[in-house]
Amino acid sequence: MFRRLIKDKSVRESIASASVVGLNLVSATFVGLFIGWWLDRWLDTKPWLLLTFLVLGIVAGFKNVMVEVKKIQKADASHQDDDGGDDEKS
Incomplete structure (x- = not known):
């Protein structure tokens, strides 16, 4: 279902990376505890x-x-370079 909604592979990968961010913080805290x-x-x-x-x-x-976060920023920067600059349309 979501595959049809988000057709761009880089967007799907960014969403997956962002969803891992909170999980990393919580899991490392509980492991230390x-x-x-x-x-x-x-x-x-x-x-x-x-x-x-x-x-x-x-x-x-x-x-x-x-x-x-650095991985997401790097992927976003390379995605903007591929698109030729800003995401905003004039």
Whole structure:
């Protein structure tokens, strides 16, 4: 159904990349939280490792978001170059 609505392949790829951005941030945060929680239980260091790995997970999530945004910007710039400039019609 959506394939018929969006015929341009580059637009579909940009939408797919943009949808991954939020998922990257949330998943990295939860992975850091889980690792910290598990290490705290194992080493009995509550709550220090949980907090440390939570912060590391958030930082990794933002790093992944920045990488995805740069990819989207690069793809958009190359798409505009292929079209010959601005997306606006005169």
